[in-house]
Amino acid sequence: MNPEIKSYFPILKQEINGHPLVYLDSAATSQKPTPVIEALKEYYGSDNSNVHRGVHTLGNRATEKYEGAREKVQQFINANSTQEIVFLRGTTTAINLVAQSYGRANVEEGDEIVITYMEHHSNIIPWQQLAKERGAVLKYIELEEDGTISLENVRAAITDRTKIVSMVYVSNVLGTMNPVKEVAKIAHEHGAVMVVDGAQAAPHLKIDVQDLDCDFFAFSGHKMVGPTGIGVLYGKKQLLEAMEPVEFGGEMIDFVGLYDSTWKELPWKFEGGTPIIAGAVGLAAAIDFLEEIGLDAIEKHEHHMAAIAMDKMSAIEGLEIYGPKDPAKRAGIVTFNLKEVHPHDVATVLDMSGIAVRAGHHCAQPLMKWLNVTATARASFYLYNDESDIDRLVEGLRSAKEYFSDVF
Template identity: 65%
Template sequence: MNQHGEAWKKDFPILDQQVNGEPLVYLDSAATSQKPTQVLEAVDTYYQTANANVHRGVHTLAERATAQYEAAREKVQQFIHAKETAEILFTRGTTTSLNWVAKSYGEANVQEGDEIVISYMEHHSNIVPWQQLAKKTKASLKYIELTADGQLDLDSAAKQITARTKIVALTHVSNVLGSINPIAELTRMAHAVGAVIVVDGAQAVPHMAVDVQQLDADFYAFSGHKMLGPTGIGVLYGKRTLLEQMEPVEYGGEMIDFVHEQDSTWTELPWKFEAGTPNIAGAIGLGAAIDYLTKAGVENIHAYEQELAAYLLPKLQNIPGLTLYGPIDAAELTGVVTFNLEGVHPHDLATALDMQGVAVRAGHHCAQPLMQYLQVSSTVRASFYLYNTKADADCLVEALIAAKEFFNHGTI
């Protein structure tokens, strides 16, 4: 399986460089993934051969661009197993997708006294929109607690989700703990009380097979840049019945049917939500990323990441003074490993690792309620993807040991 990592790594030119005189070991894919040559070339080819606005022109380049843009939508639909392309909306990213749901569906369906249920492991993008909705509608915002090993507490979920609950918004995979949540089971809980479920899939879609119909998710959001695609492109999946009821969040060109002097009507799904010139190149790049992930096999990627986690975790546990957060069973994780080293601030540790060529993320990871729940101010996160190897894991361990020695004794 490790051969796969080495083979995949060759497709990512950015990884073939040195940082601070050391070979780059990139372990920050949970923040943004690197892009394979195939994606870079797809975007470049679009700009060189098909650059034009979509849906509006009848000339050759416009038709070519439109065909490629809509082909990308079809790839997304097939990749997450949506029923139809009308249920796939292109957005700027997960944050935009979640805000659209809170603004359009939320404001139309949540009233004073209703409940919105989230969890302590949510990214700020899946907290702040619901805070604002709760304030605006005078609804109650409730949190599902976590188990001692950093997983969603289903007993707590059963208590928090009640007959007054209108929206349950949860991450599929924690961006800090790497925990994989049982979304299908949580969907059943939500639907049993008549609530809809909104899923933040930003950390799931890049790393594991996702079937929105099997999950029975009402809304599912994710970003292109975390799954080998360009920045500035994202997806909101929504069930057709819900999307048809919702009003657009943005207005302007492309999303209209007809504009009268005092009123306008909207075009059909999915375009009624996509006002203005879309990120055409981003969508085409996302389509190329999906081609790459499909060829690699998301099941293979998930298994490989779990193999890397199973290899790394025991080595980290053997470092005195290192505290791990989240599950320590590789079968319950994606490629995210979060930790702190006793006596060393996470930012200092990340800087020391960077001096050895190892790129990790330090801070609160846009999850401050989780940090408070864990009773820490910040942590260090190493996040692996298909292009990482066991050699990269060894480099992380060696760099941590060297950094520990430096902070304790002033030498490396």
């Protein structure tokens, strides 16, 4: 990866606690490059207006940028049409929309919803609630010992009673890259739809929803160098057309009478109220930035970073790494624990050296239970990280181990 990439991220030029910042928390949220920051500044400084409703110049400019962003997303994930691209607040909102709209209309008592133990809470709780409401059965695909899933276990879990299969493409804890294309095929053989949580995949892998043949795909802008508060739900057109909106008000209506109303066509019927205009503009700039570098190059770089990190971290006695041992089976996420040291303490000591990692249950408490831990520390790498960041992390972990050895 080009070492100059880091220079595009102004936040990385600062010091934390007297040390140059090493940011290893991109799985939680990524940093923003200058082109994205400038795109937001230009929109608010020159084009700020509401979209679709006005005929004045600013309104037209804002509408062109907003709908232009939709076209960019369509091309980015290779959707068939812009009508299949719905702008929402993020992955969480997108999955909830599928559960509340498609799920309520298609899941009945005794039907099955199938997920995995490695899901983020955003891809568990909506299905829990739907199962309770509809009297459905929530089932979990068993994991292999290394935190991967086998297609054999997928076939064992999915039956003709299964209506929805929902799975993370890349685990935010284990870094596991799941075979969602193959799982979608199995789901379709049983008449079920496939929902993919792509929050950790879209920033790091080249996505082709037509090749995956998933029915729904959700991701967030803030994890892919874009702004917070903007996300995308992709859905196959025939499914979205049959779905009812779950949020009502301005912008999403066609005609409003005293006692009845009709909705706009796709995708606007799902975008009630003033949409996330600036977020969409920033997301478009983020896509331009990522595509200029190349998603294939980003994926290769992250595999390389994960391999080096796992090799160097494994040399630290008492440090346990979770997830697949083969770097080729995981994204740039390395989750770990130091023996007899709470991950919050590890993260605090690392922060004193200017190293930012995440500590906690990572919104994946069922997976923590499966791992037989209450919490972990997590280092997540992105396009702006390099080998010197790994060396700083390893040095910081050795210092943390030494410090707590002296304390205890």
